[in-house]
Amino acid sequence: MTGLTHIDEAGAARMVDVGGKAVTAREAVASGRITMSAEAAAAIGAGTAKKGDVLAVARVAGIMAAKRTSDLIPLCHPLPLTKVEIDLTVDTTGVTATATASTEGKTGVEMEALTAATVTLLTIYDMAKAIDKTMVLSDIRVRAKSGGKSGNWTA
DSSP states (O other), X not given: OTTOTTBOTTSOBOOOOOTTSXXXXXXXXXXXXXXXXXXXXXXXXXXXOTTSOHHHHHXXXXXXXXXXXXXXXXTOOOOOEEEEEEEEEEEXXXXXXXXXXXXXXXXXXXXXXXXXXXXXXXXXXXXXXXXXXXXXXXXXXXXXXXXXXXXXXXX
């Protein structure tokens, strides 16, 4: 089982030791989409959904989720995030969420950005499911990352 970073010599899961890595500025951007009926998209865009301001609540949920990533993903390191930003774009068929997470640390923030984007979309579903139960989450992915040993990357 050599060569696998999250598996020890005996095949057991482990958290990678990042103690020897340099502290660098790191940032990751992830996005995803929730598609829905025109009625649901219009209500979200106008702020008239019965549960309240869907976009504001979803934005806060995404930020909170990024801060709790290591509680959700077993082998993630807890990170001192310096920024989490959620951008939401509403159109006639749904909402696109883009999450940016930043830190100065020894490991990247891709998982925090992915978690933020996903929980943002889940919150939109939760708050708008009374309007449209057939909404679909899709296209959740890392769009870009910077910092660390592997440098910058853009999809």
